[in-house]
Amino acid sequence: MKSVVPVLSVIAAIIGFWLLAVIPMNMHLVADQAQRDGAVVMPDTPIARQEVSGIALAVKNPDLIPLTYDFNRPRLPAPQQVAKEMYDTIIGQRITSKRSLVYHGWVTLAPTLLGFVIGTGLGVLLAVGIVYSRVMDRSVMPWAIVSQTIPILALAPMVIVVLGSMGVQGLFPKSIIAAYLSFFPVVVGMVKGLRSPDAMQLDLLRTYNASKSQGFWSLRLPASAPYLFASFKIGISASLVGTIVAELPTGARAGFGARMLVGDQYGQPLVSWAALFAAALTAAALVGLFGLIERITLRRMGMQAT
Amino acid sequence: MSAVISASDLDLTFQTNDGPVHALKGVDLDIAAGDFVSFIGPSGCGKTTFLRVMADLEQPTGGGITVNGVSPAEARKSRSYGYVFQAAGxxxxxxxxxxxxxxxxxxxxxxxxxxxxxxxxxxxxxxxxxxxxxxxxxxxxxxxxxxxxxxxxxxADILLMDEPFGALDEIVRDHLNEQLLKLWDRTGKTIAFVTHSIPEAVYLSTKIVVMSPRPGRITDVIDSPLPRARPLDIRDTAEFLEIAHRVREGLRAGHADD
Structure with missing residues (x-):
């Protein structure tokens, strides 16, 4: 509970900065609109106004400032506008409606979860291979690292198009992108975790003449649990980002990524911002969920979560 | 009584970047069933390495060693010893x-x-x-x-202990030493015990092996005349102090050539 005050302070600072930024960001648009509506604006032509900054414009026309917080198609929406849009599209719609963010959220969440399962499964298998096989250690790890240097934005459309031409559509291609992003933190964390037992603990098992599989199940796997959970938390958020990126360039009709793109293309910034915040909240909820599972599991194992 | 652990002319040389390190050279030792043997010496004298060779955790580069009459590897596979490390782990x-x-x-x-x-x-x-x-x-x-x-x-009949009480304070150590002796007396196990501490070695052992470094070798083997039943205050007797003195002399002799 001690963390409440610092967390709230940071949030207050961010919202404060946001509220201040709304004025100069929207001032030109508001001034143009006010002039069309018959108000007197200084300077009095759009071209002349382009020459001055948003801040200077606000100083010259202080009576227009309140309008920047309530503009229809703002460059930067005000916090309460985003909050209202989110309320309208999350609570105010049937969740089966195409306008509901819950509907779009599920469209994004389903491939995220499937991709996460594929990615972590693959990651754990690769990690076990890397730890137990020198050949895999030398051959797989460099490729895993190289795979993460390719911009996902370039790769995602190719994967979607290639899979689409093979008749694979819908959930699965997006899951592949999500898995592609989430397997890497799992590989890295799991390799570190499986290698975390020290020489003494390995020697101890040797004095018992334990087999390799006994060493894996009784020592290496439980020792890797704290590392695995850290990887899960990174992996699940990477998975969500992967799914959203997979929705962006491919003309997807639904999902957070599609909403962000639609809002951008049709001049509805509120739609984009609402989707952006909904995605962030979803990621936070997923990470929080894994944090909870981590705590419960590690407590049951007699270890303290770090 | 036949030897439970028997080493003859045992060598172990580690190849390092700075050249070969002779961890053990020409080590001969017989440990009889039911013995409590302490290995004492400064760091680098090979006492832990010797224990690890008995446990098949290190491979000797020369000479021979048997544990329970067979090679250390076979002894390990038949689980004939228990090993206690420096940390509880x-x-x-x-x-x-x-x-x-x-x-x-x-x-x-x-x-x-x-x-x-x-x-x-x-x-x-x-x-x-x-x-x-x-x-x-x-x-x-x-x-x-x-x-x-x-x-x-x-x-297992054999207990190999590598400075098990090294990280504990003196009071706890005294208590555990007393308990270990009782346990040894009750179970009749053969114990090989590595230590840094002269009083600990003298108090516990029926046989004290003094070792010295560069190359790691045995400089003295002392058969303790102390009785099996040992209260803690046996450490104030003249007999005890005399053995401790001999151990200290042995350690000093090993250092003389530095």
């Missing part, structure tokens, strides 16, 4: 009982017998009632006792 995710059960699970001992053995060795190290506790809930001395119980649980 308990698995944090297992309870004390679960840690002691670990070797029994690995060796495929039936469940009912596991429970019975765990209870028995916990009594032996005076940790009855701590079976369900996790390691972090125990003091360092209690953790080390639990690790001794773990080494005892599968009833």
């Amino acid at each position: 308990l698995y944090p995710w297992r309870t004390i009982g679960g840690n002691i059960r670990l070797p029994l699970e690995i060796m495929g001992i039936p469940k009912a017998e596991q429970a019975e053995r765990v209870a028995r060795v916990l009594e032996l190290v005076e940790l009855g009632g701590f079976e369900k506790k996790f390691p972090w809930q125990l003091s360092g001395g209690m953790q080390q006792r639990a690790s001794i119980a773990r080494a005892l649980s599968f009833d």
Whole structure:
């Protein structure tokens, strides 16, 4: 509970900065609109106004400032506008409606979860291979690292198009992108975790003449649990980002990524911002969920979560 | 009595980037059944390496060694010794009982017998009632006792102990030494015990092996005239001090050529 005050302070600072930024960001648009509506604006032509900054414009026309917080198609929406849009599209719609963010959220969440399962499964298998096989250690790890240097934005459309031409559509291609992003933190964390037992603990098992599989199940796997959970938390958020990126360039009709793109293309910034915040909240909820599972599991194992 | 552990002309040379290091050179030693043998010497004298060779954790580069009449590798595979490390090394995710059960699970001992053995060795190290506790809930001395119980649980005849009390304070150490002697007396095991401490070596052992470094070798083997039953205050007797003196002389002689 001690963390409440610092967390709230940071949030207050961010919202404060946001509220201040709304004025100069929207001032030109508001001034143009006010002039069309018959108000007197200084300077009095759009071209002349382009020459001055948003801040200077606000100083010259202080009576227009309140309008920047309530503009229809703002460059930067005000916090309460985003909050209202989110309320309208999350609570105010049937969740089966195409306008509901819950509907779009599920469209994004389903491939995220499937991709996460594929990615972590693959990651754990690769990690076990890397730890137990020198050949895999030398051959797989460099490729895993190289795979993460390719911009996902370039790769995602190719994967979607290639899979689409093979008749694979819908959930699965997006899951592949999500898995592609989430397997890497799992590989890295799991390799570190499986290698975390020290020489003494390995020697101890040797004095018992334990087999390799006994060493894996009784020592290496439980020792890797704290590392695995850290990887899960990174992996699940990477998975969500992967799914959203997979929705962006491919003309997807639904999902957070599609909403962000639609809002951008049709001049509805509120739609984009609402989707952006909904995605962030979803990621936070997923990470929080894994944090909870981590705590419960590690407590049951007699270890303290770090 | 035939030797439980017998080394003859044992050599072990590590190849390092700075050239070969002679960890053991020309080591001859016989340990009889029921002996309590301490290895004492400065760091680098090879006492831990010697213990690890007995346990098949290091491979000698020359000479011969048998444990229970067979090679260390065969002795390890037939699980004929229990090894206690410098740190307790308990698995944090297992309870004390679960840690002691670990070797029994690995060796495929039936469940009912596991429970019975765990209870028995916990009594032996005076940790009855701590079976369900996790390691972090125990003091360092209690953790080390639990690790001794773990080494005892599968009833090997030989106990190899590598500075098991090195990290503990003097008071706890005295107490554990006393307990270890009782345990040795009751179980009749053969114990090989590596230590830095002269009083500890003299107090515990029937045989004290003094070693010196560069190359690691045995400089003196002292058969202790002290009786098997040893109260803590035996350390104030003239006999005890005389043996301690001889050990100290042996250690000093080993250093003379530096």
